[in-house]
Amino acid sequence: MKKVIISLFILFAVSVLSGQEANLWNNIRNSAYTQDNQMYIRCETIDLPNAQTELYYLSDNEWEFAELTQLDGVTYEAVVSGNPQEDLYCRYRTEADTIITMMAAFVPNDDFPVQLSQLGFVVEDAIGDNLEGEENLDLTSEYFGYSDSRFYAAMTNNSDDFPTDSGGWFPDEYYFYIAGIINPETVMQDTVMYGMVYCNIPFLAEPGLYKISGDTLNLDTIERIGDIEYEIDDNQLIMACNIEDLTSDENFGDWPNLSNSIGLQSMTNLFSAGSQEFGFADLVNVSFQKFDQYVVEAFENELPQISEISFTNLGILTNISCTYFDANANFPLVAEVETHHSDGSIETYELSHISVDFSAPVNYSVQIPETDWTEFVIRFSDNGYQYSEQTVQNTSAEETTLSQNRLSIFPNPFR
Template structure:
């Protein structure tokens, strides 16, 4: 049996934590599409986060699917999501925990593509599942909640609930009625006596009917002030409700929306309303309440036509008694983070380039530290956002405190996989400088097989026809790298050869 009927008070008690912007995850970022057709999705959690973290994704409006998050480092998780350029891929997160003995879920609500009502259930986000038979004070299978869901658009909130009976009758008898509610609480303007709710019930003249309400609590006795209409429909054994966000924010006590923390607290509630013969005073018996939901209105999506290679700029090498620090700025038009960010030195040393900022919609600074007496004289920065295409830049130990490069934009594309069967294979180059240019082929061990083109580029864009041969011999089936080199810049393209 559940022990408390003060549902609003429970949500109010949770709200200060939510209003502070607390979230179990942060630094959500994605890579470009790798050679397996996936993006790498990566995020961080707080050290005290112990509850399992769930990830869901949807491509082009398909039903939400789940993806397993794996912990790759302490407080860092990642997963692979299938993606094809041109798609719109949405993804969101959820975790379940408890507060003062009450179960709650922290999640991103589903961002719906339209205001169509009712929305498809598989387009909504599950808040939680609820045990059967755990009524508060009144038991009825129709009042016994089992599931609750939430979704939204920029203008509407949507909710759905399931129960033990699969039906949602509102009229029990001439003196007894059922009411089904979804509470909506803004944690930044919360009151311990007021909440807002979408309510689906029988039209009881002078007392209550279906609509959007400001709900007051005086002890255990609720009061209802209607502030707007709702949409309601029972479909597929679920009850769907929707309201206009504008009706909520028109009520001053609800507060501003969106709020600063992008948070909303919500739960589904059922109750029985009884009005004895000859009386106009209703009595209320709570039936059940569903999982408490802390909804974080942050929405993640990708919609890219093709991969845009990262751009490296403002490279510098600075000196100190302890060693040398290499830094550069990283920008990616698709907001991809790099899967590879390494510095290869001419003496064989390899250093990881690291970052402390994770907002790849803006410039991110990368750095590496080389201890003194390392003995290096030159090195190569290698960056890749997909593990196949690389942006390379040569640096020198003597370039102390000097910007080492302008933004890198060299690019190469060709049909992949390559099938050298006598037909010309077009290699398209772009972003070139007017300078000597060399295209070479390397195996996976980094061993050079040979040059296939050596010329002076007279324009920034050029198409070269390749026969699939190196030094007069056709390449065997396998995986190789094409390296395009101009001055201190180079670009690697991973290719698969099929004969």
């Protein structure tokens, strides 16, 4: 491995440390389940020309992609399917230029082997960009995941196998397939990288978890510190290591670390039997794996409550406000005011809010361009088919007169 490889990892660590307090996915929140068992999930994220954010959710033990739609500004929404009787696991992935930041994919069953669909897609890599070696050293994609006790890494190549040497009784070359891992908060102190390594040089190197010290790769700078599990299926290499074997190494640093993350970069190398030197072949873009996820625990839905309704006549406008509270911390899919008039006409206006913390009461308000209404109905729904409503009469004294809370069940408009 050339010095530039670990240097890239160090630069990545610096960028992570300088921005570790920044969160790419803010105010993540969800609705209740609709009649179709769909849930709406929103967050605020970065909106840059070269940044792309994606949402994935766990369904039948496999990670499914959910398309994000920009609602306004930096607010994005996705619709996912789930079972209200089960916990729902979701995670975000953002790719900006050459760095990927993502919530690592959780593997609930903590088993091995696993399928690629159980891991999180990290990045694709161009075909034919390996600097040395044959197609087996040409990486095409990378995946990552974790369980309660394991880290999982997978890579695919532009071949149908992962040979460990060039063949024959006395091979000229030996091949290394490395899922490189760093602790971004300690790598600058000691320049140590770790890797799940698939290789086989008789009496010298075998598959395992390795510590790589310094900024070059040779047989003197690598130390085997643990076992790995591995499986090869055509062009897929899947590996797993015990988290404790990695984090208990004296050079790894505290775990969990402050950013609750690791840096990941898969690469391939070849070792020349003649020169006894390593050559760099290929690598994928670096990624920042954050051990966090958005979990919606199974719940029985309680309809939202409406309180503190008020209105003010502003001459040609009426200002209407109220407080919304949802015991399940769901945001509403419907938040509206419906005004009724003496001639039988009806107008509908959307309520707006500032706070997005739906674990607490949230104020909603709207200014409507009318004052001659006879009554208005405030209506909320967190699932799109069951509604909480309150009606307010327009009295001559301009005092708020409330009707009783009312529950309505309408056809599902999201169906």
